[in-house]
Amino acid sequence: xxxxxxxxxxxxxxxxxxxxxxxxxxxxxxxxxxxxxxxxxxxxxxxxxxxxxxxxxxxxxxxxxxxxxxxxxxxxxxxxxxxxxxxxxxxxxxxxxxxxxxx
Numbered sequence: 001x002x003x004x005x006x007x008x009x010x011x012x013x014x015x016x017x018x019x020x021x022x023x024x025x026x027x028x029x030x031x032x033x034x035x036x037x038x039x040x041x042x043x044x045x046x047x048x049x050x051x052x053x054x055x056x057x058x059x060x061x062x063x064x065x066x067x068x069x070x071x072x073x074x075x076x077x078x079x080x081x082x083x084x085x086x087x088x089x090x091x092x093x094x095x096x097x098x099x100x101x102x103x
Contacts, residue, residue: 029059039065041091043072048084060086069099 029049036044039062046060064075069089076085089096 028061030061032058032060035060035062035065036090039090041095042067042089043069043087044090045072045076045079045085045087047079048086052084054084057086 032046035046042065044062045064046057047063048054048057048060052059063079063085064072066072072087076087079085089099
């Protein structure tokens with residue numbers, strides 16, 4: 001198994017091809033509200049681009065989505081360490097609370 005690459009200098013100007021730099025490519029960051037409509041009832045993980053409010057972003061790049069939160073967290077673990085990543089359940093509160101009680 002190959003050793004994971006460490007991106008200690010990732011940012012808007014790095015050339016490694018990580019999700020952070022992918023955000024500056026046209027069409028990679030999109031409105032979070034539109035992504036939520038496409039993936040109801042799933043766990044979503046977004047990398048938040050530079051310049052967005054990290055606590056209430058409107059745009060992001062979807063890096064993982066699944067009904068299984070473990071799949072999303074596994075994908076997030078592969079995202080560069082210094083990126084702002086949002087992970088949350090995009091579904092009814094009662095389903096989320098049932099998940100909380102089951103963990």
